[in-house]
Amino acid sequence: MIFESLPNQYLIVTPDLTIVAATDSFLESLGKVRENIVGKAFVEVFPDNPDNPGAKGTEIFQGSIDRVLASGETDVLPPVRYDIANDDGVFEVRWFQPLNAPAFDRAGNVLYILHGAEDITAQMTKSS
Numbered sequence: 001m002i003f004e005s006l007p008n009q010y011l012i013v014t015p016d017l018t019i020v021a022a023t024d025s026f027l028e029s030l031g032k033v034r035e036n037i038v039g040k041a042f043v044e045v046f047p048d049n050p051d052n053p054g055a056k057g058t059e060i061f062q063g064s065i066d067r068v069l070a071s072g073e074t075d076v077l078p079p080v081r082y083d084i085a086n087d088d089g090v091f092e093v094r095w096f097q098p099l100n101a102p103a104f105d106r107a108g109n110v111l112y113i114l115h116g117a118e119d120i121t122a123q124m125t126k127s128s
Contacts, residue, residue, distance in 0.1 A: 004034075011115040012103075015069055017042040017062075020112065029119050030084055042115075049083035049091040057082035061115075064100045069110055074101040079120055095124035 003012070009026040013019055019037050027034055037045045043062075048055035057080060064075045076099045083091040096117040103112040 009117050009119065011042075011117070012112050013042055013065075013115055014112060015065070015110055017065065019045060026117070031086060046082070046084065049085075051091060052083060055081075055083065061098070064098065065113060068100045068102050068113055072102050072104070072108075072110060074099060079124060081124075082117075093121070093125075094119060095121045 003010075003021055004024050006023045007025055008023065009029050010023045011019055011026060012021040019040055019042055022032070022034055022037060026032075027037075032045070043058045046057070046061075048058050060077065060080050061082075064077055067073075067075045077097075080096050080098055082094055082096055084094045085091050097120050098118075099116045101114045101116070102110045103114060105111040
């Protein structure tokens with residue numbers, strides 16, 4: 001309950017990218033419902049925009065997760081365009097400032113990854 005109430009936009013995923021938790025702020029920002037995303041693969045819930053052949057959001061996300069798993073360190077990415085499907089399935093252009101941080105078990109293995117994704121769409125569209 002405390003995690004869900006954090007004011008920032010966070011997900012918790014397992015190393016195989018299954019979503020296990022989301023903050024209310026994350027859900028609200030993306031128009032998602034917790035029950036519809038928890039237990040599902042990140043790329044199933046947040047696929048690349050099929051109408052954008054240059055979309056690389058899932059590739060960038062996977063690369064960051066791979067770096068976190070290999071290094072055990074937080075990976076902060078530059079702004080990333082990652083279009084999100086609305087309730088009607090129409091993809092909307094979105095920009096995020098993502099980071100991925102490891103959470104370890106007692107043996108020092110990465111148990112979860114905290115995925116932060118600040119929505120910076122307004123700032124990015126003003127500067128274009």
